[in-house]
Amino acid sequence: MSQHRINKKWYVLLIAVFIVSACSAKEEATSESTPVATTESTSTTTATPEAKPEPTPEPPAEPEKQKQPEIKPYESLSDLDTFIIEFNKTSNEYGFSINKDNVEVSRGEEVLSFRYVFNDKVGIMGTIHKNDLTLRDVGVIGKPAETENEVIERLNITRSLITATNPQLSADEIDQVLLDAGLSKEISKDNSLTGSTVRNGVQYDLSFSEKNGFLLFARIAKN
Template sequence: MNPEEFQKGFNAFATENKSSLKINNLKVVEGSVQNTFEYWFTKKIGMIGTINKIDGSLRSVMIVGQGDGTMESTADLFTIYVFLIAVTNPSLVPDDRGTIMTELGFFDKNNDINNMNKSTIRNGIKYSASYSKELGLLFSAGDASEKK
């Protein structure tokens, strides 16, 4: 899919789920190696995407963010993660999306978020979760066959 299709799918899923977390204006920036976009839902939760220069297809999307200590900001992060899974893998049912979140350690009571670094693959899409002191939680979706 291209960035416009991604935005449309993300916003459709947000509307379907009665969420205000929508992508209002996705601006693609031309780069020498790849094109990118950056979008901030809040001051602390953003999205960075990379785009194949040759065909305009979305290569990967990463959600970066730190909650502000409120349940609302934590819920926003998890909501955006689930929306990203739903848009990048529309054939998955809600239970499958929940299984991905479980495999990444989000529901593990013993999970040390400071050492989080897990990934799982569904239908050719690799989902990864890790933690950075500087950026907070990093959640990404990208082509599982792509070499980094």
């Protein structure tokens, strides 16, 4: 919508103001043109004392604003099962989800690694600490998008990942994470792209190129 187009709500208010102003002006003109009949009176009038103005009541005190709870930085990411549950809460709204039975897990010397493929172009991968089974890192991996639908698909998967690793963020704050990390709907047209941002102790690192596709990983930020 053009910025110069007047909002319908303000348009109605402006019309109402003009109508009221016109009516007021018409009434004033009528009162000035109409002579007022006066009659002489021989009776004396008694002066009345002036009424004292009533004291102006004090405005009510504003209610105290409730303090927002302090959000402490996360010390670790959730375990894999919790991540999948939180991820699916958001991804279900977009029409896809992670099937736990199809998650591939492999064991390394120090960490466990996992991978889940949504289709032949995009998936999720990460590593898990062996000592407490919490996520060490988790990210979205995808080949370069060739259509607008593929771009939207990657954005929705990325939004779901951010929600799962930072449940306290609102939808607007999640989109701001994407902007701060450098991700946009025009990613398929960029030659290369890197970025990083931190929310509540979770760091999001973005890497993208037309040749290698894109990666967006979440991990606990280093102090």
